[in-house]
Every structure is written in structure tokens, then in C-alpha cells.
Amino acid sequence: MREKLKALAELQKVDMEIGALRKSAEVYPKQIAELEKELAASREAVEAERARLLELERQKAALEQNIADEKEKVKKWESRLSEQRSTREYAALAREIDIAKKATAAQAEELSEVARQLAVQREALKAKEQEHSARGDQVGGKVAELKKKAAETEAEIRGIGERRTKAASAVDPALARRYETVRKKRMPALVPVLPPGTCQGCNMNLRPQLYNTLRSTLGTDVCPSCHRIIYASEALEGPAAK
Ligand SMILES: [Zn+2]
Structure with a gap:
């Protein structure tokens, strides 16, 4: 009677070991998914900074285009000033020129502000990219380590499988x-x-x-x-x- 009991107790011991290993193996895929999620969030943060940079570049280009157009317009008007026959016409055109010049000056100010923001944004993007790259290396290392552990646990479970067969054969x-x-x-x-x-x-x-x-x-x-x-x-x- 007692030998039967001992054989069964041994089998159960092996099964408990397998159970504990399976349980510990379950955490690896979860941890890997968690790390990959973290990395994706970091990538998204980089993309958000890049989008802000592109938007500022777009604003800068639009302002530069506007300023160039305005300057071109003023140049044309100025050349036509001498052609004005009446004082009234002359004054009206001179007023238009003045308004256009003021508008251009305001845009030039805006442009220098955008250029300043752009420089700040370039630094911000660079910092995020570096952060992301470092995180990528770190996560890559951790994922490789977890995959190795998972493989080791699987191998251990397979090894115990043989022990289990032997223990099971001894049970009534x-x-x-x-x-x-x-x-x-x-x-x-x-x-x-x-x-x-x-x-x-x-x-x-x-x-x-x-x-x-x-x-x-x-x-x-x-x-x-x-x-x-x-x-x-x-x-x-x-x-x-x-
Ligand atoms: Zn009971």
C-alpha cells in the first residue's frame, strides 16, 4: 500500500514542478508584449515631434513665399509710382505701398518667431530620437533575454516530461x-x-x-x-x- 502511495506522491511532485514551470513560462510573452508596447509609444512620441517640426517648416515656407510675393508687388508698384498722372492716384498707390510694406514687416517678424520655434523643435526631435534609439536598444536586449528564458523553461519542461513518464509508470x-x-x-x-x-x-x-x-x-x-x-x-x- 505504502509503495503505491509513494509512487503517486512522486508523480504529483513532478506534476507540481511542471505546473510551476508552465506558470513561470506564461509571464514571458506578456512581458515581451509589454516592452513592445512601450517601444511603440516611444516611437509615437518621436513621430509627434516630427509632425510638429514639419508643421513649423510648412509655416516658415508659407511666410517666406508671402513675403517674397509682397516684396515683388511693392517693387512693381514703386516702379509705377512715377507713371501716376494725378496727385490723387499717386497718393492712393503710395498708401497701398505703405500698407503692403507694413504687412511684410509683420510677416517678417512672424517668420523670425517661427524660425526660433523651429530651432527649438529640431532640438526636441533630436532628443526624442536619441531617447527612442536608446530605449530600442534596451528593449531589444530585454526581449532577447526573455525569449532565451522562455526557451530555457520550455527545454526544462521537456526534460521533466521524461521524468514524468518514468514516475507515472511506477504508479498503480x-x-x-x-x-x-x-x-x-x-x-x-x-x-x-x-x-x-x-x-x-x-x-x-x-x-x-x-x-x-x-x-x-x-x-x-x-x-x-x-x-x-x-x-x-x-x-x-x-x-x-x-
Ligand atoms: Zn477533501
Whole structure:
């Protein structure tokens, strides 16, 4: 009886190890996805800075074009000033020229402000690009490390698979079937019963008769409330006996 129990306890130990490894393997893809998300956010920040830069460049080009057009216009008007026949016409054109020149001066001021912002924005973009590039190296390193760990864990699980086959072959077939059924629903599937007869799976107290039988046979039974395979704790801990 006791040998059967020991074989099953060994199998469960292997299964718990596999379970713990699988659980730790689950975190790697999540961590990798998290890092990639972070990197995407950093890339978006760079793109936002670049968009601001392009917008300022667009403003600068438009202002330069406007100023050039205005200057061209003023030049033409000035050349036509001498052709004006009446004083009234002359004064009207001179006034237009004055308005255009003032407008051009205001735009030139605006242009120098945009040029100043552009210089600041170029620095901001450069800083974000450097930040992103450093983050990329960092994330790349971390992702590679996590992938390596995941592969190592997988290899470890495969290695334990062989140990499990060996441990499973030592378990009594009827007990193994019972164990497999319980294992799908709850782990651990095999639990000790401690005095005064408490199932360590569900904390319910067994009938005294059932507990006494477990203690005297040092074998296994099924917990009436949680249906786990149970044994008296001394069966695995006590002095060797058959
Ligand atoms: Zn129970």
C-alpha cells in the first residue's frame, strides 16, 4: 500500500514542478508584449515631434513665399509710382505701398518667431530620437533575454516530461486513473489527512471510521467532500513499513 502511495506522491511532485514551470513560462510573452508596447509609444512620441517640426517648416515656407510675393508687388508698384498722372492716384498707390510694406514687416517678424520655434523643435526631435534609439536598444536586449528564458523553461519542461513518464509508470494503474481524473479539476489531487482527521485539500473533517482505516492501512481513499485522493499523513512521514 505504502509503495503505491509513494509512487503517486512522486508523480504529483513532478506534476507540481511542471505546473510551476508552465506558470513561470506564461509571464514571458506578456512581458515581451509589454516592452513592445512601450517601444511603440516611444516611437509615437518621436513621430509627434516630427509632425510638429514639419508643421513649423510648412509655416516658415508659407511666410517666406508671402513675403517674397509682397516684396515683388511693392517693387512693381514703386516702379509705377512715377507713371501716376494725378496727385490723387499717386497718393492712393503710395498708401497701398505703405500698407503692403507694413504687412511684410509683420510677416517678417512672424517668420523670425517661427524660425526660433523651429530651432527649438529640431532640438526636441533630436532628443526624442536619441531617447527612442536608446530605449530600442534596451528593449531589444530585454526581449532577447526573455525569449532565451522562455526557451530555457520550455527545454526544462521537456526534460521533466521524461521524468514524468518514468514516475507515472511506477504508479498503480487504477490509482493513476483516479489521479488523472482529479488532477484535471484540482491540484494537488493527492493530499494528506492530519489529526483529528482533516482533509488538507478541503479542510473538512472525515468520519472517524474512515480516518482510522487510513491510519491503519497507510493506504489511500477518496475524500467524500472534495474527491481528492487522501492518505493519513503518517503514511508518507512515518517509519518505513509495507
Ligand atoms: Zn477533501
